[in-house]
Amino acid sequence: MKEELFASGRNIPNIDPYLNIWHWQIPSYLFLGGLAAGILFFASFFTIMGKENEMEATVKKAPMIVPFALVLGLFFLFLDLKHKLYFWQLYTTVRIQSPMSWGAWVLMAITPLSFVWAASYVRVLFPKWDWKYDILKKFEKWVIANRILIAWPMALLSIILGIYTGILLSAFNARPLWNTSILGPLFLVSGMSTGAAVIMLMSKDHKERKIIGRIDILLIIVELFFIIHLFMGFLAGSEVQIIAANLFLGGKFTAPFFAFVVILGLIFPATLEALELKGFKVPMVVPAILILAGGLIFRFLMVEAGQITRYLY
Amino acid sequence: MRYAMAIDTRKCVGCSDCVVACQTENNVPVGFCRDWVVEVVDGTYPNVSIELRSERCNHCDNSPCVRCCPTGASHFEDGGIVLVEHSKCIGCGACIQACPYDARYSHPEGYVDKCTFCIHRVREGKDPACVSVCPTSCMYFGDLDDQNSKIVNVLKNRKFKSLAPEAGTKPRIFYLV
Numbered sequence: 001m002k003e004e005l006f007a008s009g010r011n012i013p014n015i016d017p018y019l020n021i022w023h024w025q026i027p028s029y030l031f032l033g034g035l036a037a038g039i040l041f042f043a044s045f046f047t048i049m050g051k052e053n054e055m056e057a058t059v060k061k062a063p064m065i066v067p068f069a070l071v072l073g074l075f076f077l078f079l080d081l082k083h084k085l086y087f088w089q090l091y092t093t094v095r096i097q098s099p100m101s102w103g104a105w106v107l108m109a110i111t112p113l114s115f116v117w118a119a120s121y122v123r124v125l126f127p128k129w130d131w132k133y134d135i136l137k138k139f140e141k142w143v144i145a146n147r148i149l150i151a152w153p154m155a156l157l158s159i160i161l162g163i164y165t166g167i168l169l170s171a172f173n174a175r176p177l178w179n180t181s182i183l184g185p186l187f188l189v190s191g192m193s194t195g196a197a198v199i200m201l202m203s204k205d206h207k208e209r210k211i212i213g214r215i216d217i218l219l220i221i222v223e224l225f226f227i228i229h230l231f232m233g234f235l236a237g238s239e240v241q242i243i244a245a246n247l248f249l250g251g252k253f254t255a256p257f258f259a260f261v262v263i264l265g266l267i268f269p270a271t272l273e274a275l276e277l278k279g280f281k282v283p284m285v286v287p288a289i290l291i292l293a294g295g296l297i298f299r300f301l302m303v304e305a306g307q308i309t310r311y312l313y
Numbered sequence: 314m315r316y317a318m319a320i321d322t323r324k325c326v327g328c329s330d331c332v333v334a335c336q337t338e339n340n341v342p343v344g345f346c347r348d349w350v351v352e353v354v355d356g357t358y359p360n361v362s363i364e365l366r367s368e369r370c371n372h373c374d375n376s377p378c379v380r381c382c383p384t385g386a387s388h389f390e391d392g393g394i395v396l397v398e399h400s401k402c403i404g405c406g407a408c409i410q411a412c413p414y415d416a417r418y419s420h421p422e423g424y425v426d427k428c429t430f431c432i433h434r435v436r437e438g439k440d441p442a443c444v445s446v447c448p449t450s451c452m453y454f455g456d457l458d459d460q461n462s463k464i465v466n467v468l469k470n471r472k473f474k475s476l477a478p479e480a481g482t483k484p485r486i487f488y489l490v
Contacts, residue, residue: 021406081405082423083423084404086403089402092384098381100407171381172410173377173413174377174412174413310413312477
């Protein structure tokens with residue numbers, strides 16, 4: 001009969017604490033990547049629908065911050081590397097089985113695209129801006145004439161980027177909390193919701209905010225379903241996954257997860273948005289900031305908790 | 314050729330000689346290790362049993378670390394030995410997250426390091442350092458495809474287990490029980 005089971009582990013002080021090898025850089029990057037994916041998706045979607053002028057903040061303003069978000073996220077990824085001078089090795093090979101590899105390539109494609117997109121609207125927002133060189137002016141002209149041509153690949157790449165932020169984690173079967181395919185769609189939806197929040201912060205047009213607010217409520221409902229689905233899957237899974245789920249269902253991550261992510265980050269802002277749609281006066285800053293904070297905290301909790309779930313010891 | 318190791322938990326006394334031999338042979342920096350000894354105590358006094366296990370990289374057949382490596386630094390060598398090519402490793406930590414055995418660590422110089430089955434010794438026809446120093450000779454190293462090898466023989470005649478087989482990695486370190 002098993003009454004007590006303990007493993008002494010290994011008395012090597014430099015190893016075990018170091019296995020938590022991912023710190024603030026990874027969740028911060030996942031947040032920025034998801035947010036960028038969300039904004040770019042909405043921008044290209046409404047462009048394809050031919051609504052550039054009705055959805056000014058979505059198509060023109062919000063994408064301005066995407067290049068900064070992506071570059072900052074890439075910088076965080078770079079900070080995370082322990083063998084920094086060799087980072088270029090990422091771009092010497094394509095490894096289909098490694099999500100990190102194709103994620104690196106997707107970022108390589110979508111980051112310049114986001115620069116081009118933002119640059120093509122610079123003169124709309126800052127009429128005094130001058131591109132100075134003829135070649136840049138010609139390129140701008142070409143981009144403006146072919147926006148739809150850019151919008152299609154951008155929409156596709158933004159979805160891949162959003163899913164990738166989740167699949168990056170779910171590919172590790174050694175970390176049972178991450179090892180679930182729902183993480184890809186969950187991070188995509190959450191990223192799109194944070195993107196919508198940024199748009200709501202930047203939009204001054206009531207009609208546009210109403211449309212984005214409606215989409216955001218839908219996204220939040222889907223996200224809540226995915227979260228329930230996530231834990232249902234774990235609880236019906238193997239022992240290590242049940243232990244992983246219990247970190248959030250009674251364990252030490254329960255309070256921050258339900259308070260800051262589920263209630264303050266999803267349910268409360270969705271309620272505020274719904275009230276706004278019903279005609280109540282709600283400053284949109286409040287739900288937007290709550291959604292952004294909730295998304296960030298969600299990623300920090302998932303990365304932190306995932307690293308303490310394992311098969312042995 | 315398929316290299317593997319069998320470790321007799323009934324003969325192991327937990328002296329950690331394998332750990333020290335590895336650190337010396339492979340110049341492992343102080344405070345780190347590529348192999349380690351785990352004691353699992355079952356029950357309460359006076360009805361206790363103890364299992365001692367010398368653990369290391371399992372050089373899995375279905376290696377999640379090789380799969381997730383974005384640069385191909387983690388790769389298979391002859392005989393299925395999993396190695397990290399230092400000059401290709403960017404230190405992203407993906408393989409550390411992917412390993413269910415926590416067999417990898419971040420070397421102070423930046424790249425990821427782990428057990429190599431002492432491939433430099435194996436190529437010379439010698440046993441890995443840990444195997445060669447074991448005072449109770451509780452470790453067997455050899456080729457699973459060679460029907461006359463000691464390891465195949467011992468696996469035929471003894472009961473054995475591997476660690477976390479449910480992780481689906483097809484580990485190649487076997488513990489004789």
